[in-house]
Amino acid sequence: MSLLQDVDTFTLARGFRATATACGLKPSGALDLALIAADRSCSAAGMFTTNRVKAAPVRYNQRILEHNAHSIRAIITNSGMANACTGDQGMADAEQMAALTAYGLHCQPDEILVLSTGVIGKHLEMDKLTQGIAEVTAITATEDTPSAARAIMTTDTRPKVAGQDLHIGGETISVRGICKGSGMIHPNMATMLALITTDASIEPSLLQQSLRYAVQRSFNRISVDGDTSTNDTVFLLASGASGTYITENELTEFNKALTEVCISLAKQIVNDGEGATRLVEIIVTGAVDEAQAHVVANSIARSPLVKTAIHGGDPNWGRILCAAGYSGAAIDSDRLTLAFGPPAEIVTVVEEGLPTDYDERDAATALRGNPVYVRLDLGLGAVQTTVWTCDLSTDYIRINALYTT
């Protein structure tokens, strides 16, 4: 089944509708408020930033999902300001956003999840939000996911959507998500948010298990600059509108479709990194366990020297071995084998710790593709992993140095 990625024709799963408006939080006048609402109560699951500095909506949502994950009706999301480092007032504002949304949708405040993304340390402009929330909750006939995908953007250059279907007992179940993230984790102006819906019927603990599985294989495997935002959140809502139940028996199938959607969204974030010109896929094989594979892959993905070399199309393998070496994993430098290039044109540059007599031009060609494939075999075991990052360009510096609070 091929992925749905066309923004203009994109819709959420059955049982959900999306609306959006511009309430004035963004000085540009662009869309800045999105509502995803369900016809009836949904199961909900969430994964949140591990940052100790958590924005008010993150703490609010964690509290809601602890006791009410079986009965969620909507997610209200604003862009423009992150409601982070805003103290008690920030929490009161998040609660107020939920209350206003609940009022408009005729449900309870604790059936509403709340997301904010944008500038840190500024209080939400509640007058504008009050107006905006009244507007988006009043629209009941329209379904406009493309606008919602645009309304949650901050420094993103394009909206991001992904959908996949699966078949259970002759019935079609769909998984449909939107996300935002400027590629770089950009804590002062942005964050990474994903809002995923399905029309399957799944009880909350199973839904959470499924979301954790998918996030670990997607959003937790992308790195742009190693900065983890105060607001990062992934939500998964299940409406049950398909009438099909997912139990332990169908979970593998469901996890597969959900993971495909999450990987697509995650790669779209890295691809849209500010200043990024190329997607980089780092494949670490031959590890003794998952932890080792991850530590090595993430160390390579995070190395500014590796990322600048890739930006320059330079097959600078010493930097990659070096990043593997200081990762903290117990690797053996005499067993490392490193190659570049897509499956059909693999160029091996290091074999068992020593450079091969590879052709410099072939290696340079492999480093100039998009995506760029970096393949490191540790020669120690049978476990492998893949992570995604992007190159590091002068534009990254320019955008981040010149952005003024």
Next chain:
Amino acid sequence: MSLLQDVDTFTLARGFRATATACGLKPSGALDLALIAADRSCSAAGMFTTNRVKAAPVRYNQRILEHNAHSIRAIITNSGMANACTGDQGMADAEQMAALTAYGLHCQPDEILVLSTGVIGKHLEMDKLTQGIAEVTAITATEDTPSAARAIMTTDTRPKVAGQDLHIGGETISVRGICKGSGMIHPNMATMLALITTDASIEPSLLQQSLRYAVQRSFNRISVDGDTSTNDTVFLLASGASGTYITENELTEFNKALTEVCISLAKQIVNDGEGATRLVEIIVTGAVDEAQAHVVANSIARSPLVKTAIHGGDPNWGRILCAAGYSGAAIDSDRLTLAFGPPAEIVTVVEEGLPTDYDERDAATALRGNPVYVRLDLGLGAVQTTVWTCDLSTDYIRINALYTT
């Protein structure tokens, strides 16, 4: 006692002489071979890279110091190639460098320490080194530390030296060091090397203890891009030429002088970072223990978003709190207090987790000084630490992307 930092008049401690030559390893014809030789056997201590991919000379030196730390006569150092990822041949070459130096100095090969820095994955050009080593060991009358400090450079823009004296029982003891490092840890072309001498008489285990103390407070507190090289090494040789013994009783005094020398050298490395325009001093206070203080300080020092903001002179405090938050340390975001500026002009921008009503212009001025001071109080305990880094500029990317192997 003020530090000695003038290159042109710099000499090593009594009992040592330095010589240098250009043996042709650098295509430019610049100095690329340095010898530091002692009149008689020295105590020696060494600290080495924690990278699992260790260059041949690192492994060679570790072996020598294990059994012969009481009797070292010289350090031979080449720049141009790192002798890393060079397999068995690399180890044979390192041993041969030691043997050639021992032959020229009429001592035993296991009395020689060996350093290499430069390109990874290329074998040493032993014909040129044979010639060069014969040359530098033949010069016995000259003492030319400034040339030795230049000969160990790779991408450094200037030589780095530091000296300090201390007085024990009416006698003067000197600590004199040279180092190289392009600021960034630059594994394909460079590494961080420091060669420190003293004319004190200290037995090897005490010398090692002293070096560990100083390195933990200096070279282990600098970060440019988080990349740890395959060759990083700090050596400390004690000639005893002053006739003054350092025992446990005098160790505090000696540690103080040695640490001052190491901090000066470490800061010179950060200051000379490719593309760096400003030194950044990150002071974390109010931690419960050293580990917590370090984890937070290093997370801030490593964040590309913090470093680009400083490059742009932007008081983007959200990025600093965010980096503290994702450091992994158990901080409390409601207790964080953040300030910028030198001691006399401190501008507090966040107090107990919330922004103050600071003057934007004052904060921007503080961020445009050199050094830039970042002061984060965790509000949890009484422990503090300081680390140093530099800003991240477009020149860093340009230099690293365009460098071709």
